[in-house]
Amino acid sequence: MKTTFIAAIIMLSSMFAFSSCKSDGYVPAKNIVNAFKAKYPKAKQVEWEVKNTYQVAEFRIGFTEAEAWFDNNGKWVMTESDVSFRSLPAVIRNSFETGEYAKWKVEDVDKLERDGMETLYIIEVELGEQEVDLHYLENGTLVKTVMDKENKGYFPETMPQTVLQFIKQKYPQANIVEIDQEKGLLKIEIIDNRLKKDVVFNHKNEWVVTTWExxxxxxxxxxxxxxxxxxxxxxxxxxxxxxxxxxxxxxxxxxxxxxxxxxxxxxxxxxxxxxxxxxxx
Missing domain, CATH: 3.10.450.360 (Nuclear Transport Factor 2; Chain: A,)
Structure with a gap:
């Protein structure tokens, strides 16, 4: 249910592609390369590029294509992997196959791992001219449905340190799922004691409200x-x-x-x- 109290909050529409710079043979600083090798020692066919301020490695592990993002200090922030529907956790497959989009055609499946946040599996489905992205948690919970998504692509999400500290203090058992912002409001979607909650902050990063069904x-x-x-x-x-x-x-x-x-x-x-x-x- 969408209440008038947070009606101004909608999903961040700026999923626009970051500015990118890629050249053959480009390799970032040694600390970033070492961080990547430590995290993905079996990576093959590694190619690097710069997206906005991030160092991004495109690589393969076995038959899986992936893209890992690091900041300039060598800290890992996100990895996007292409996965097959058959390789999804059984609870996600079951959730999809018993849901309202079960008869839609599965076009693509991505796994999104992010520092300090819940892992998401995004199933892209289509029916005729309609296209929908279904965002699932690892436990099979469908947390978001994005209709007719354009400007596809994922990017690291960050929040002010004061906001993160507040959430950790008020909801110490919570895991962060999504970060959205618009019109001076910041919405952090969390899973707290198995409940999906929206924690909302104003433009000063002051807590305003937490809401859940x-x-x-x-x-x-x-x-x-x-x-x-x-x-x-x-x-x-x-x-x-x-x-x-x-x-x-x-x-x-x-x-x-x-x-x-x-x-x-x-x-x-x-x-x-x-x-x-x-x-x-």
């Missing part, structure tokens, strides 16, 4: 009673989000509908009051 069975009875005694008691519940806000407010946001009417009803979890009702656009 919940089931109706997880909503406290006293909160449900507020909805049941409101003007929206007879509306059907379509979706529910829970939000932790920086001002100390914790709220449940119900997406409800009746006929052609769709409304977001926000209930304060502490005061048990309806604090806003917003028509869905």
């Amino acid at each position: 919940v089931r109706q069975s997880e909503v406290p009875t006293n909160v449900m009673n507020v909805l049941k005694t409101s003007a929206y008691a007879n509306y059907r519940i379509d979706d529910i989000d829970y939000e932790e806000r920086a001002d100390g407010t914790n709220v449940y946001i119900f997406e409800v509908e009746q006929g052609n009417k769709e409304v977001y009803v926000t209930i304060n979890a502490n005061s048990l009051e309806v604090i806003s009702t917003t028509p869905k656009n």
Whole structure:
């Protein structure tokens, strides 16, 4: 469910290709080459190029083609590998084959490993003129669906150190999945205790809100009673989000509908009051 509280947050649209410089026989500094060899000692057919500020090695390990990114200090930041559908973890294959895109044609599969972040498997599928990228975690969870993706390519994602420290302190067991930013807002998608959460920061890297979806069975009875005694008691519940806000407010946001009417009803979890009702656009 998309709430009006974070409606300005959308996926970073600048998946545009980095400026690139490649020449035959180019080799970066020794510290970078040594870091690459230490990480991939069995790599063959290695070719180097510069993409933006990163040193990028294209190489093969066995029958696998891959691309590894290093910063100028020799720190590894990301590797993208081409993999076959058959080589995917069984839980991902099962998730795909039982999902809504099972009958679509698989065009390509990439494995994306990133420093300090969850490994992703991206399955590119198409049906006629439609094209979709499905992003899976290693446990088979589908975390993102990207429609009609253009300017294909992946690049290292970074976040301010203060943001990283905040997440580690507030959600010490969490793993980072994605980093998106737009219009002065930074959204960090994490997996925390098996829950997918969006942690949002403002342009000053100050925490604003954390939100995640919940089931109706997880909503406290006293909160449900507020909805049941409101003007929206007879509306059907379509979706529910829970939000932790920086001002100390914790709220449940119900997406409800009746006929052609769709409304977001926000209930304060502490005061048990309806604090806003917003028509869905």
